[in-house]
Structure formats: C-alpha cells, structure tokens
Amino acid sequence: MSNTPALPLYALTPITLRASIVIPCFNERQTVIELIDRVHAVPVDKEVIVVDDCSTDGTRELLQKRARECGDITLRLRQRNGGKGASVQ
Numbered sequence: 001m002s003n004t005p006a007l008p009l010y011a012l013t014p015i016t017l018r019a020s021i022v023i024p025c026f027n028e029r030q031t032v033i034e035l036i037d038r039v040h041a042v043p044v045d046k047e048v049i050v051v052d053d054c055s056t057d058g059t060r061e062l063l064q065k066r067a068r069e070c071g072d073i074t075l076r077l078r079q080r081n082g083g084k085g086a087s088v089q
Contacts, residue, residue: 022051025050025053026081027056027059028055028059029058029059032050033066036050047074048074051077052078053083053084
C-alpha cells in the first residue's frame, strides 16, 4: 500500500480555458468592427464583450447591428459616459 495520497477528482479532469476579452469603446465607429474581427481571428477559445460608453458618433448603433446580425459579441450599453475604468468594472 502506497503512502502517496490519492489525487482529487478535479486534478484528473482536463482543464478547458476560455478567455474573456473586454473591449471598452467610446466614439470608435471607424475602428471598432475591424478590432472585433481581429480579436475573432486569434485562434483561442474566447468570448468577446464590447462595452459602449455612451458613444455619440454611431458606434452604438453599429455595435447593435453587429450583435443582432452576427451574434459573435456580447454587447453592454452604458447609459452615461463613465470612462474606461467604469466600462471594465
């Protein structure tokens, strides 16, 4: 009989990691879709969360269309501008 303790079950279970990518944005209409596409091109299991910080240049509408048509992002819409720190909390 061995004195080595048995491994717990979780130690024998393969670990699957998934990254959460948070993209805060404010008035990024010209660049946000390209950024999302580039993030999706990286071959890593991930979820992409885009937080619009009350954009006024059409970014919000563009992101809503992307979320509705592609379903490849989780979209959070802030009701007032709080800056990058508030967007990633």
